[in-house]
Amino acid sequence: METDSKSSPANPDIKLVTIDVKMQIHTLHAKVTFLQETGGMTEEIERMMTELTVLCNKGNSLPTTRPPAPAATTVLPKLLVKAETMQAHSEYAGPDWRYLLIMPGDTIITYAHINKVTAVGFNTRTNLGGRFPIDTTKKVDPQPHEKVEIFIVTSPAVLFDTSPSSLGYMTGHYVRVCRWEKDMHWAYGFNLSTLAMGRFDVRYQFKKVEWHEET
Known part of the structure; x- marks a missing residue:
């Protein structure tokens, strides 16, 4: 005769734990996406996400020492005091609608730097804005006057x-x-x-x- 096995902290039900983890991952993904879109992602959260990824992928214990962060994540987003006019020297198609579509020769008004490699700007040819790699453009001098509204x-x-x-x-x-x-x-x-x-x-x-x- 089989006995009913009840879930407890000492003897957890693997199916219930699996369902619970899936629900928490979905919730965590939604929260992280919100922080990324609103600029609320901190370096500490990025580190914790990296450690969690390492744990899931390798099954190892969490690292006791903090790995060096990539250069692009050590620089906080910053607004430019004055918008800069850039000209694209190579094409670029980003992964989604948050990124610019760029063709060589496009003029881009840059408003902020996300980090050392990514900026936010407005493509005057497409009349759309978004993120783009800084190394696909070069600064145009002298800077034309732009009305600020x-x-x-x-x-x-x-x-x-x-x-x-x-x-x-x-x-x-x-x-x-x-x-x-x-x-x-x-x-x-x-x-x-x-x-x-x-x-x-x-x-x-x-x-x-x-x-x-x-x-």
Whole structure:
């Protein structure tokens, strides 16, 4: 006669543990994706993820010493004081819609550096923005004058459009206009807080920042 085996800390049910791990991995993946998209990923979290990957792949115990981080992850994202105009000398097609499509000769207005190898910019030929490898471009001198238009988010976002082209934002974020659409209500912009790019309607939740000249 078979006896019912009940799961306990001393005698866990392997099926229940497997299901629990799968659910936790799905939850962890969603949280990590959110942090990556909002610029909240820290060096400590990246290290812990690396250690977890090593544990899953090799079955070894967690390393007791911290491995040296790649150069690209040791530099925190930074906004450029002044946007830089770059010209592409080679083509580039990124892994997804968050990255720029670039052809040789394209002019890119660069707003921030994610790290030593990746920047965020706006391609003036495609009228789209995104991330791109810095080594595919070169700086153009002298830098042309660019009109700076910035809006501040005054109230929480209301999701009218959830497509990848829409810009995510929160109250207090600053958004820089890259280009205006014909009706001058919609603009394509760069979120200075999240380093994301996308379309937004300036008529809702936004107030334009007025610049006062020094006298």
